[in-house]
Amino acid sequence: MIYLRREVMEMIECQNVSVMYNNEVEALKKVSLTIMGPTITGIIGPNGSGKSTLLKAILGMTRSTGKISINGVSSKKMLKKIAYVAQKNLIDLSFPITVRECVALGTLPNLGLFKSVRKEDWRRVERALEVIGLRKEQERQIGALSGGQFQRVLIARCLVQDADYLFLDEPFVGIDMVSENIIIKILKDLKKRGKTILIVHHDLSKVEDYFDQLVMLNNKIIAVGATSNVFNMQNLKRAYGENIFIDRSE
Amino acid sequence: MLAEFIQGLMEFHFLQNALITAIVVGTVSGVVGCFIILRGMSLMGDAISHAVLPGVAIAYILNINFFIGAIAFGILSAVIITYIKENSVIKSDTAIGITFSSFLALGIILIGFARTSTDLFHILFGNILAVQDSDKWITIAVAIFVVLAIVLYFKELLLTTFDPQMAKALGTRVNFYHYMLMTLLTLVAVTAMQSVGTILIVALLITPAATAYLFTKTLKTMIFLSAGIGAAVSVVGLFIGYSYNVAVGSSIVLTATVVFLVSFFVSPKQKYIKRRGHDG
Numbered sequence: 210m211i212y213l214r215r216e217v218m219e220m221i222e223c224q225n226v227s228v229m230y231n232n233e234v235e236a237l238k239k240v241s242l243t244i245m246g247p248t249i250t251g252i253i254g255p256n257g258s259g260k261s262t263l264l265k266a267i268l269g270m271t272r273s274t275g276k277i278s279i280n281g282v283s284s285k286k287m288l289k290k291i292a293y294v295a296q297k298n299l300i301d302l303s304f305p306i307t308v309r310e311c312v313a314l315g316t317l318p319n320l321g322l323f324k325s326v327r328k329e330d331w332r333r334v335e336r337a338l339e340v341i342g343l344r345k346e347q348e349r350q351i352g353a354l355s356g357g358q359f360q361r362v363l364i365a366r367c368l369v370q371d372a373d374y375l376f377l378d379e380p381f382v383g384i385d386m387v388s389e390n391i392i393i394k395i396l397k398d399l400k401k402r403g404k405t406i407l408i409v410h411h412d413l414s415k416v417e418d419y420f421d422q423l424v425m426l427n428n429k430i431i432a433v434g435a436t437s438n439v440f441n442m443q444n445l446k447r448a449y450g451e452n453i454f455i456d457r458s459e
Numbered sequence: 460m461l462a463e464f465i466q467g468l469m470e471f472h473f474l475q476n477a478l479i480t481a482i483v484v485g486t487v488s489g490v491v492g493c494f495i496i497l498r499g500m501s502l503m504g505d506a507i508s509h510a511v512l513p514g515v516a517i518a519y520i521l522n523i524n525f526f527i528g529a530i531a532f533g534i535l536s537a538v539i540i541t542y543i544k545e546n547s548v549i550k551s552d553t554a555i556g557i558t559f560s561s562f563l564a565l566g567i568i569l570i571g572f573a574r575t576s577t578d579l580f581h582i583l584f585g586n587i588l589a590v591q592d593s594d595k596w597i598t599i600a601v602a603i604f605v606v607l608a609i610v611l612y613f614k615e616l617l618l619t620t621f622d623p624q625m626a627k628a629l630g631t632r633v634n635f636y637h638y639m640l641m642t643l644l645t646l647v648a649v650t651a652m653q654s655v656g657t658i659l660i661v662a663l664l665i666t667p668a669a670t671a672y673l674f675t676k677t678l679k680t681m682i683f684l685s686a687g688i689g690a691a692v693s694v695v696g697l698f699i700g701y702s703y704n705v706a707v708g709s710s711i712v713l714t715a716t717v718v719f720l721v722s723f724f725v726s727p728k729q730k731y732i733k734r735r736g737h738d739g
Contacts, residue, residue, distance in 0.1 A: 268628045285630070293628035304497060304621050305672065305681045317618055318629050323611050350676035376628075 219246030219280060219373060219405040221267065226275035228262050236262040238429040239275070244422065246374075246405025249396055251420035251436070253410055255449050258426045260409040261296070264376045267407075268293060279374070289318045291374040292367035296382070297360055302352040308362055309347040312337055315369030330369070337365040342391060357388025364392055368399075375399065375406045382411070393419055416440055460702050467701065474701065476595045477587045481693035481711070484647075484654045485663065487602040489689030490609060491647045492668030493682045494640055497620050501665045502552055503540065506559035507641065508648040508660035510536030512566025515582065515652070519573040526597065526649055533645025536562055537638065563657075585656030585708035587697065598650045605643045609682075612639070617678055654693065655708035663689065666715040673726035692718055 221244040228237040236259045244250050252260045266273040269285045279287040292315070315337075316330040338344040341361040343354075351359060360380055367375050375396070381389050396406055400421075410416070416423065416436065423439040425431040431448040432439040445453045467474045495504045511529035518528030536558050543554035570579045581589070590598075609616065619626045619636045626633050644664075651660045671685035696711025703710075 269630070270624075270627045288628065288630040291628065293625060295622075295624035295628075299624055300622055301497075305675050305678050306617075306621055307677055310677060311621075314618055314622065314625070317614055320614070322615075325614065 219403070220244070221246070221284075221374070221405065221407075222276075222278045222281075223263075223267070224276040226263075226266055226273050226277060228259070228266050228271055228273045235428060237266065237273070237426075240426070240430050241275075242424055242430060242433045244405065244407065244424070244433075247400050247403045248421040249400050249406045249408065249419065250422040250424060251408050251410045251416055252424045252426060253413065253416060253448075254426035254431070256411075257428075258448070259428050260411075260426055261378050263424070263426065264293070264378060264407060264409060267291075268376065287374075290372050291376055292370040292372035293376045294363045294367060294378065294380060296378045297356070297363065297380075298383075302359065304351065306351055307347065308338070308343060308349050308351060308354065309334060311351055311362055312347075312365045312369055315366040315371075318370060318372075333369050333371075334365075337368040340368060340395060341365045355385065355388075357384035360384050361388055361391060364395055368395070373404060375404055377406070378409045379411065380408060381415075413445070461698070464698050464702055473588055473590070476590045476592065477697055477701075477707070478694065480590045480595050480598050481587055481654055481697045481707075482690045483598050483602045484651045485667070485689035485691070485693030485711075486686045487605050487647055487689075488651055488660075488663040489667040489671070489685035489687070490606055490682050491640075491643055492664040492666075492689070493671065493678065493685050494609075494616060494620055495644065496665050496668045496672060497678075498640075501661065502555045503537070503641075504644055504648075504664045505661040506540060506555045506562075507533045507536055507644050508651070508657055508664075509559040509566075510562035511645060511648050511652070512582065512657055513562055513569050514566075515649075516566055516569030516573045520569070526601075526646075529649040529652075530642065530645050532562065533648060534638070534642060537641035537645075541637070566657075581656070582652060583656050583658050584706060585652065585654050585659070587654040587707045588701070590653050594653060598653070601646050601650050605646055608639070608643060612636070616640070655711055659708050659712045662712040662715060663693075666712070666719050667692065670715075670719045670722045673722050673728050676728075688715070688718060 223240055223242050226237055226240045227235065230236050240263065252263060254260050262271060265271040267277050267284050268288065268291065277284045312334045313326050313330065316326050316333070320326070335344065338347050341364060343358060343361060346354065346358065351362065354362065380392060400406060417440060420436050422434065423436050424433050425439055425444055425448050427448045432444045468478060495501060511533045514528035514530070514532030515525045518525040540554045540558050543549050544551045567579065570582065615631065615636055619631060619633050623633050647664065648660050651663050655663050667688035668685045670688050671681045675681040675684055692715040693711050696714040697707055699705065699714065700707030700710040
């Protein structure tokens with residue numbers, strides 16, 4: 210596959226972003242960061258550290274204070290340029306929808322009201338299914354897929370959406386190595402095409418292989434920057450506590 | 460028996476009205492019901508169908524069209540339930556239970572004040588054999604409106620039902636579609652009030668949809684099948700009710716239940732028989 214590299218620099222900026230839940234739990238405390246693209250950035254931190262909340266705050270899905278911008282424009286005006294995949298356990302797998310239709314949902318942001326999916330969109334859907342290696346399964350109901358295959362379907366939906374930014378919340382949870390490798394390969398290809406990718410991630414063993422940059426959180430920023438600079442024992446202990454252990458055996 | 464029913468259809472205008480209304484109400488309930496069960500809102504459907512009762516009573520008192528009162532109270536109940544759920548620690552089923560029982564109680568008292576010839580029993584349990592021409596035409600108009608709204612907003616309803624997180628991330632007004640569906644549900648509840656009555660509307664909404672769900676793998680086919688089942692059980696229920704002189708509303712509901720039960724055991728999606736075999 211030949212990709213044209215985009216030379217435009219993408220940038221996500223958060224300034225003093227705070228999020229409160231139920232007026233008592235502060236999920237994010239004055240988070241300030243800049244993420245330059247095209248890159249693959251991992252958001253890591255212990256459970257409840259505000260990783261998913263950060264994505265949701267950028268997307269305007271949760272009420273936040275502070276300033277969030279993408280390329281200098283308020284993030285709320287850039288939503289159609291962002292493809293978001295929530296944790297897959299939030300989706301009802303018994304829903305009556307086929308693989309093909311699920312991927313075609315990626316075309317909706319670019320379709321007008323009362324317009325239906327066009328022929329050329331269906332061709333894009335088929336190409337995306339080809340890329341994730343599930344073209345043969347396109348007529349199957351999504352519940353007939355494995356967890357890994359379904360995650361690949363959600364990635365295919367992002368490909369069809371053709372957004373400049375991809376936000377993925379825990380995409381590697383509960384999936385097989387084959388699917389994980391296919392997904393990471395696709396994401397690295399997308400980065401070459403100029404996409405900026407943010408991934409909420411919890412498995413520390415793969416961090417150095419997968420991410421160019423890291424945002425390390427524990428409700429506040431512990432560290433932000435290139436993975437080689439951020440991913441060290443000192444920062445990890447500040448985020449996770451003294452008993453941190455990284456299994457790199459796989 | 461069937462010949463007698465057909466003969467009755469030829470002769471009696473009230474039976475013709477009943478048949479047309481039954482088919483229309485069964486079809487439109489089947490369509491809306493698909494979204495209700497897929498959104499896990501069956502109880503909400505129950506609540507709204509009960510909550511329209513005070514609206515109907517007030518409409519009679521004020522001598523205005525009962526659709527207006529019913530829609531106002533249907534939406535009001537949806538707003539109250541959603542507000543309680545989102546702004547307190549009270550769970551959705553509790554909010555629904557409190558709201559629909561109080562609306563129903565209020566409705567029963569108000570119907571007493573309404574001094575209408577409309578019998579409370581008929582509002583609660585339906586009286587399709589007494590449907591007037593005007594009611595039939597209103598039902599048809601409402602059904603066309605509801606189906607048209609669903610066709611026009613199909614992709615938005617699909618997205619907000621299947622993946623509300625993605626919809627929110629795209630800036631889609633998820634709440635708008637929630638309340639739009641509640642409005643359509645209220646409209647259907649009012650039309651179905653004539654055939655199965657307030658108490659049993661929820662059955663016509665969810666049983667055909669649940670049956671269709673057992674056999675389909677796309678939302679479009681589920682909607683078509685559900686509408687077909689809704690219409691078919693309404694006709695069969697009308698036939699049974701008319702022929703054996705039993706309550707038509709209850710006959711429709713029980714026919715739908717029988718179809719569901721048979722489907723439950725034979726559906727390939729349910730795999731009940733297969734799983735039982737493995738377990739055994």
